[in-house]
Amino acid sequence: MTQDHSLKLQDSAPASSVNKERQFKGLSLAERKRVRREKLIEAGIEVYGKQGFFSVTVKDICNEAKLTERYFYESFKKSEHLFQSIFLQLIEKLETTVMQAIFAAAPDSRLMVRSGLTALFELLKNDPRMARIIYVDAMLVQELHNQATIQESMGRFDRMIQSFVLLLLPDLQKSSGEISLVATGLNGYVTQVAIRWVMGGFKQSQEDIIAACEVVFEALIAKFMH
Structure with missing residues (x-):
């Protein structure tokens, strides 16, 4: 083996080693x-x-x-940052699941309400981990409040409900500001019912929980359609 060939082998070894390290397990x-x-x-x-x-x-x-x-x-950097990432991921899953259920039930307004609420509460009951993280611990982790994560998430649900109201009542003669306030109220109502249900260990039947939330949506429909 020539000296030049030996040098080439030595030069190539580090690159091969680095490549293996970077592509470990593919x-x-x-x-x-x-x-x-x-x-x-x-x-x-x-x-x-x-x-x-x-x-x-x-x-x-x-x-x-x-x-x-x-x-x-x-x-x-710290536990709160992991918790925040988890919270946002679960909120997105919750929002997507509810919206898919609502659109699948269109255009029947009452069926859309029931489908959306059923999707929400079924998801929480079927995954108590999600329910606890979103509706119990998230309310207590100060970091989420300091960084406005909770407010931003509630705002997302406000906008989702606002879109839902407009989907239910496309000819509604109300300003966007009025509809936004109504959506915030509906969101707050459903959120408080969910918190109570989760913290109570899901003891009340899911049907009773859904029925309690349907009341306010049906009242809204009756109010705005007449």
Whole structure:
């Protein structure tokens, strides 16, 4: 073997080593980081959802995710930031599920109301972890209030209900400001019913909960259609 050939082999070794490190298990560094972040979010939903935010440590999350704590801090500066990411992800899922149910029931206004409410409360009952995170702990985690996360999420639901009202009553002769206030009131009503139901351990029947919420939507329809 010539000296030049030996030098070429030595030069290529570090590059090969780096390439293997970056493509470990077929994933790039960025992809591996994303996978670890998703594992932490899944672990957070499981642990926060069952034990509550204030009873859980970073170590608990890492144990559930089967990752070391250094990987936690690779993605999140502190527990509140993980909780915020989880909260926003669950809110988006809730919103999407409800809207899909509403559109699937169109154009029957009463069926749309029942379908939307059923989708909401079924999702909460079928996943108590989600229910606890959104309707119990999120109200108590100060970080979410400091960063206006709660207000922004409530605003999203206000706009969703506003769109729903306009879908139900396309010829409604009301200003956008009036409709916005009505939507806020409806959102607040449903939210408080959901909080009471979740904190009460889902003891009241789902049918009773849905019926209680239908009352205000039916009153709205009756008021604005006559």
